[in-house]
Amino acid sequence: MITPPSPLGDQLERIERARAARRRRYVLQDEWITLSHGSGGKASRNLLDGLLLPGLGGAPLDGFDDAAVLPIGAAPARLAFTTDSYVVSPLFFPGGDIGSLAVHGTINDLATAGARPLALSLGLILEEGLDVVVLRRIVESIRTASAAAGVPIVTGDTKVVNRGKADQVFINTAGVGVVPNGVSLSGALVQPGDRVLLSGPVGDHGIAVLLAREALEIEADIRSDSAPLHRLAAAVLEASPQTRCLKDPTRGGVASGLNEIAQHAGLASAVDEGRIPVRGDVRAACEILGLDPLHIANEGKLIAIVPAAHADAALDAMRSDALGTEAAIIGEVLESPPDMVLVRTEAGGSRVLDMLAGDPLPRIC
């Protein structure tokens, strides 16, 4: 049976209705968990909004934010609280390892809430048969990362599971921090006209782990950007106190980060491809592998949405920090189309920048 194609206008209206329906309620239609649910993209969103949040009975969890911000009695400051698990494979990669990543990742979730990190917990799940030399190296790396960041590990737990029931080491860290009085960051505060800042080149972490894991015979000196962002975040907040929100674009990359902000705000953003810094090696590896650097995970980059009037000050603050020397203003927030991110390409055209549906690189953090 052939039905005559409907005109574009009707068709787009139909698509918009479907999108709007999906926005109102993400549904988990899958019968079992696949690796896509851990990708940080759309399937993760479906799992979170379709099962976890409703399943937890309306718990005060904001699915968009990496850390919860809680009042402490009548005190003006508030408590930021977050947790994250680390399953990266391989355990060691250029620029970091599972230990330093577990420290940086959780500090960064606190930093993007505008918090000064106070302390971390450390939960270790070890596989029977793990070489103690390996564990010693990881613990040493955790100690070094925590000392350099000035955020101590204050409590912990260790479990051992049968061989084959975990892959060497899984780590969970939780973190608490203090959000100073007056600091309030949320995607919901974003306004049309705000500027989008990015603290440096994207894709380093994902590609570094990928090259360490797969025998791809691509020779490149690419190191993970894994780093604690709390000082950089504090510098941005000091330079631009009305910063709307901060995001560290980890899994799903800058594309997922910007889409989450757009959805939370109900606005659009447009970024210039030519202004997004990407290292030559990373770009070359992405070209060869057919990946988009904007979809690749970062572990030491910050996206900041700031009012246009403060964009230059925020940019200067980023560039004054060792982790933000290559920072750039990459785009701006638009009124419409809601929930969408667009890219102005270097060729002079434009395209939609969406979250990834699948997962090109599982177990990247």
Next chain:
Amino acid sequence: MSGTPSLRFVDEYRDPELVRSLVAEIQRRAADAPLKIMEVCGGHTHAIYRHGLEDLLPPSIDLVHGPGCPVCVIPMGRIDDALAIARHPGVIFTTFGDMMRVPSSRGSLLDAKAQGADVRFVYSPLDALKIARHTPDRQVVFFAIGFETTAPSTAATLLRARSEGVRNFSVFCNHVTIVPAIKAILDSPGMQIDGFIGPGHVSTIIGTQPFAFIPAQYRRPIVISGFEPADILQALVMILRQRERGTAEVENQYARVVRPEGNRRALAVIGETMALRPYFEWRGLGFITCSALKLRPEFADFDAEVRFEVPGVRVTDPKACQCGEVLKGTIKPWQCRVFGTACTPDRPIGTCMVSPEGACAAYFNYGRYSLSGRVRREPTGPTPT
């Protein structure tokens, strides 16, 4: 994107200045009459959307997305066969990442993996052979897909497996050839294509000669093109110039890579290991004679279809799916009745929505809005409101 060292052969073909001058020439040469030009290769479809090239073209030029997306043309029955092999006890089933999410009639390879099948994604068939060497007690199967571009690496892997005597490695061969598919489109009723952007990667292997029938028999120009914005725009300029001159011929825009005679060594290894199937089903296009490759009888030991029992049953596409019409260029992705509603990249119904080279996925992911705040123009139909 800004970056430190320049990528030779990439940066120079993305140069905004060069792009602007090519666009100006296209604007100048484009007639008012609508012109339908098919880019045969999925790589071109992806590049066109990835770089937003449709924004730059005059409304009279309508790019039609062709059948050259390897994932998109695999019929559903073959995915069922792949799942059957993957579910054999002891099998390690290896595949390119794109194929993991393609739906069969009973779930995808990703689902099979979640249910316990050992499905791994690899970047090359040699990776699969490496896995076979390291796990001699398991059967390792490589899911070979793609046009003449990827067939040589499968062929070379088979030759290596044989010379190394690897006994536990086999190939589920789904390689297809592009020329019969182009011919099928040219022969289909109501065909309206005025010219072709020819497949750059395939042509590096087969050369330019196999496309000579297009101008000779069908009076349509074809320009073999590279994959950067300036390549594609220049190919369009060359097609427009041919039309102005009133000629139809095979031209090679991608001469920095494609030689007229192709790659004889690559063709030789394909010929040594594979032979044409009498016919093969293409998704949406139906059965096309002599359009796919199977392993030669000498390589039967490495042929997964011989080694494992596969259902080999033809599975009809879901009723709602219009991938076939999209692949033939008779409808635009957004004209499919399930596009963007029931069929999205996270829950695809058709293959065109799975691969980043698929017209529907490219359109959904990159193309459904342009930055002017307007939805995309519709070149040959009513103006959107």
